[in-house]
Amino acid sequence: MKQKNLKKRIRRLEKRLQEGPKKLAKLKxxxxxxxxxxxxxxxxxxxxxARTKQPATVKKAKKKLNLSPERRxxxxxAMKARWAAKRAAEAKTASSENQHSAPQSTPPTSEAxxxxxxxxxx
Numbered sequence: 684m685k686q687k688n689l690k691k692r693i694r695r696l697e698k699r700l701q702e703g704p705k706k707l708a709k710l711k712x713x714x715x716x717x718x719x720x721x722x723x724x725x726x727x728x729x730x731x732x733a734r735t736k737q738p739a740t741v742k743k744a745k746k747k748l749n750l751s752p753e754r755r756x757x758x759x760x761a762m763k764a765r766w767a768a769k770r771a772a773e774a775k776t777a778s779s780e781n782q783h784s785a786p787q788s789t790p791p792t793s794e795a796x797x798x799x800x801x802x803x804x805x
Contacts, residue, residue, distance in 0.1 A: 761799040 750758070 757799055760796065764796045764799075
């Protein structure tokens with residue numbers, strides 16, 4: 684083997700040997716960082732589990748309906764009719780239990796209101 688090639692090989696080998704300890708130190712730092720990250724994750728997870736044992740009072744955000752003004756008015760009328768019917772039913776049961784109270788009149792509901800109410804409910 685030529686002297687020039689031997690010098691080149693020796694230089695490369697020395698370079699590799701010098702990089703070895705650096706690479707080892709770098710890998711050890713990476714391993715240590717990964718272990719600490721894993722420990723932090725585990726502690727967060729256990730803290731989260733402790734928190735979930737308490738009753739959660741997180742409410743879902745309501746969806747905003749994309750309604751036309753006509754449909755909004757239609758639904759509003761249906762709901763008002765439904766509430767009126769509910770109030771009338773409550774008043775009727777209350778009046779049957781208590782004979783001294785005067786019965787309240789229920790607003791008349793049209794066929795269209797009833798069908799809109801049924802569509803809304805189902």
